[in-house]
Structure formats: C-alpha cells, structure tokens
Amino acid sequence: MSRDTELVRYANYMGEPDPTEPSLASRLRLAVVRLNRRMRAQRTSSTVSLTQVSAMSCLGKCGPLTPGELAAKEGVQPPSMTRVIATLEESGLVSRRPHPTDGRQAIVELTEQGSAYLRAEVSAREAWLDLTLARLTEQERELLSRAAEIIDRMAGQ
Amino acid sequence: MSRDTELVRYANYMGEPDPTEPSLASRLRLAVVRLNRRMRAQRTSSTVSLTQVSAMSCLGKCGPLTPGELAAKEGVQPPSMTRVIATLEESGLVSRRPHPTDGRQAIVELTEQGSAYLRAEVSAREAWLDLTLARLTEQERELLSRAAEIIDRMAGQ
DNA sequence: TATTGTTATACTCTATAACTATA
DNA sequence: TATAGTTATAGAGTATAACAATA
CATH class of the missing domain: 1.10.10.10 (Winged helix-like DNA-binding domain superfamily/Winged helix DNA-binding domain)
Incomplete structure (x- = not known):
C-alpha cells in the first residue's frame, strides 16, 4: 500500500467522527479487554x-x-x-x-x-470459549474467524 | 434459542475437527491475547x-x-x-x-x-489503535465492527 | 440474616535496567 | 563491540478471604 493511499484512508476514516457513537477503536478495545479478562478468569x-x-x-x-x-x-x-x-x-x-x-x-x-x-x-x-462459540451462528463464527486473522495481523505490527 | 438447537449447533461445530488447522477458539484466543498485550504496552x-x-x-x-x-x-x-x-x-x-x-x-x-x-x-x-485500524480496508473495519459486537456479547455472558 | 463495599493478601503478567556469556 | 539471554526489581491487574456497615 502506498503512503498516499494510506493517508487518504486515514483521512476518510478519521474524518467523520460521530460523537454520539463510540469509535470503532473504543468498541474493539473494550471487547478485547473484556474477552481477555474472561478467558484468563476461566479456571x-x-x-x-x-x-x-x-x-x-x-x-x-x-x-x-x-x-x-x-x-x-x-x-x-x-x-x-x-x-x-x-x-x-x-x-x-x-x-x-x-x-x-x-x-x-x-x-x-x-x-x-x-x-x-x-x-x-x-x-x-478452551472449553468455555468453544461452548460460547458454539452458541453463535455459523455466519458469526465465519466472521470471527476472519476477524481473528485481522486482529492477529494488527497485533503483530 | 432452544436447548436442542444449541446442542445441534455444538455438535455440528465440534464434530469436524481438523488437526492440521488450529481451531477457531485457538486462533481467537491468540489474537485477543496479543492485541490486549499490544494495547497495554502502548504507552x-x-x-x-x-x-x-x-x-x-x-x-x-x-x-x-x-x-x-x-x-x-x-x-x-x-x-x-x-x-x-x-x-x-x-x-x-x-x-x-x-x-x-x-x-x-x-x-x-x-x-x-x-x-x-x-x-x-x-x-x-487510542492513537495507535486508530492508526492501525486506518491502515485496514473499509471492509475489514466493517468486519471488525461486527466482530467487536459479537466478542463483547460473548464476554458479557 | 443478606447485601454492599472495603481491607488484607497473594499471584500472574509484564516491563525496564543491569548483568553474564558468547560471537 | 554487539547480541542472546538471565537476574533483579517493580508495577499493573486481578482474585479470594475476611471484615465492617447497612438493610
């Protein structure tokens, strides 16, 4: 990806904040923090x-x-x-x-x-996580599967 | 969702393990653990x-x-x-x-x-997270947005 | 007696700084 | 001198158990 393309993306992404709605960063942060806690607490x-x-x-x-x-x-x-x-x-x-x-x-x-x-x-x-995942629909799991890939890539940078 | 539906889902989900491929639970766990670390390390x-x-x-x-x-x-x-x-x-x-x-x-x-x-x-x-998200495509962000919702729901159970 | 919250204590996870051993 | 790893130390995050105050 070129530096220009990246800047344009950033501008587009950051350009339209909706103050009534928590940002994607906020929601993703909270979701990850909470699932992490939950998994660690799983004895x-x-x-x-x-x-x-x-x-x-x-x-x-x-x-x-x-x-x-x-x-x-x-x-x-x-x-x-x-x-x-x-x-x-x-x-x-x-x-x-x-x-x-x-x-x-x-x-x-x-x-x-x-x-x-x-x-x-x-x-x-992973029993708890497996069971929780099993309660989702196939579409939701498919979505999480792709999300896991993206998140792992983000974390690895 | 009925208890039966849930059991069927669980059986379908767990029924076909692929030993060569890490499970969704594994991949999601690793992704969440790593992003959590990365976010906490962000000074x-x-x-x-x-x-x-x-x-x-x-x-x-x-x-x-x-x-x-x-x-x-x-x-x-x-x-x-x-x-x-x-x-x-x-x-x-x-x-x-x-x-x-x-x-x-x-x-x-x-x-x-x-x-x-x-x-x-x-x-x-959240600057680091914002910047990292901005590097993704709009489709990937849309996907993460839905994933954040699902993950938060899972963690809240 | 049950509920809400705090205090005391301990363990896990992780970091930075300083050190040792080898290249 | 640079690199790989360990030791020493500290701080964040969280839990359980025991306690105090109020309902």
Whole structure:
C-alpha cells in the first residue's frame, strides 16, 4: 500500500467522527479487554496459565524456537519469555537444549508430555470459549474467524 | 434459542475437527491475547491505565453507577473495582457521593475533569489503535465492527 | 440474616535496567 | 563491540478471604 493511499484512508476514516457513537477503536478495545479478562478468569484444573498455553501453542505451530524468537512471535520482551519458559520447563512441558552453532542461544521445544498436553488439555482450557462459540451462528463464527486473522495481523505490527 | 438447537449447533461445530488447522477458539484466543498485550504496552504520557480508561468509558456511556454495578459491567470482582475507583478518585477523574436511599452503596461518576479527559486524552491513548485500524480496508473495519459486537456479547455472558 | 463495599493478601503478567556469556 | 539471554526489581491487574456497615 502506498503512503498516499494510506493517508487518504486515514483521512476518510478519521474524518467523520460521530460523537454520539463510540469509535470503532473504543468498541474493539473494550471487547478485547473484556474477552481477555474472561478467558484468563476461566479456571481449569490445570496449573498452566493462558500465557503459558499461548507460548506452547506457538511452539506447537512453529516447532523448536530460540527464546528470542519465541518472545518476538508472542510479542513480549525477552525477560518475560524467560520466566514463561522456566515455568514450563519445571513442569516438564518444554525442554531446552544448546544451540548447535551459537553458544549464546538455546533451542526450546515441546516435550512429549508438552505435546500431549497441547492435544488434550488445551481443549479443556478452551472449553468455555468453544461452548460460547458454539452458541453463535455459523455466519458469526465465519466472521470471527476472519476477524481473528485481522486482529492477529494488527497485533503483530 | 432452544436447548436442542444449541446442542445441534455444538455438535455440528465440534464434530469436524481438523488437526492440521488450529481451531477457531485457538486462533481467537491468540489474537485477543496479543492485541490486549499490544494495547497495554502502548504507552501514553498519561498515568491512566487501560483498565482505568475502560472503567471511565463505562461511566461515560452509562452515567453514574454504584461500585457494584460498575464491577459487573466491566466483568471484574468488586475488590478489583474498589482499587480502580480509588485510583481514579485520587486523580480527581471520578467522584463518589452517598447513595440517596441506601447507606451501604455509593454513586460513582465522572468529574468535569474526568469527562474532559475522556473526550481529549482517550483518543490519544487510542492513537495507535486508530492508526492501525486506518491502515485496514473499509471492509475489514466493517468486519471488525461486527466482530467487536459479537466478542463483547460473548464476554458479557 | 443478606447485601454492599472495603481491607488484607497473594499471584500472574509484564516491563525496564543491569548483568553474564558468547560471537 | 554487539547480541542472546538471565537476574533483579517493580508495577499493573486481578482474585479470594475476611471484615465492617447497612438493610
């Protein structure tokens, strides 16, 4: 997209504010904040938190990664990821091994147990979300599916 | 919606898992977690956090509320809201007055300063989100607008 | 006795700054 | 000197349990 096109879009988008109606940014912010809270509050028997599940999903999807790569993909700072990895390693869900050529780096990957967890337990954690999604219409789910893609792209910028 | 319809929907939705593709629940979870992180990380000169802005937006939209009502609308527990209100009151952005008929309750409302903040500063906090949204196409924004509605409804359940 | 709200306490998530080890 | 990662520390956000005040 050219810089000009982008500016025109921004002008068009910002040009007609409706003071009686909350902006799209406001509504999207509130919706995301609230769903995030709701998902975190969803307790499972497991001790693995939403953040940890998210990191494990990333490893499951991308394969073994260095801590730095994992932090970048999850959009957190390296020290935050250090802690997530340490906790998961203590639980035996991920393992670390030395990088073959660079002594500074490490390779983090799911253990057998971690993979099994991802297959079986993640869906348990997501039970509430699954059920809530199931209550929607097929059209609404299709819409959310596309929205998830867009939101993920926005967050990754 | 009847209970039967709901069960059929759930069966249809859950019946065809595709192991090669992350589920909608997974993708939506990741998208929401990441956008939430990204929004919180968005620093402003202001000292008002995203959670505080969210509570103020709620007061701006609904008018004066008791702490309990505000907690329910935001989907947090009362003690959590106690803290948010206390901080906002210290900053002079909201005020508390006694409930006219029930001595246990209180009425929380935006002050003049709080309203001004909501008009002027909130958009500053949302600058990043606004800009990011402006980079999308009109169709994508329309889609997100509908998604925000659905997500908010899901979170409110 | 039930309801509303607050206080006390603790845990998760995340950040920045400073440090260590390796390239 | 630059990069990858960890340790130390701090702050936001949220919860549960226990308490106080009022209905």
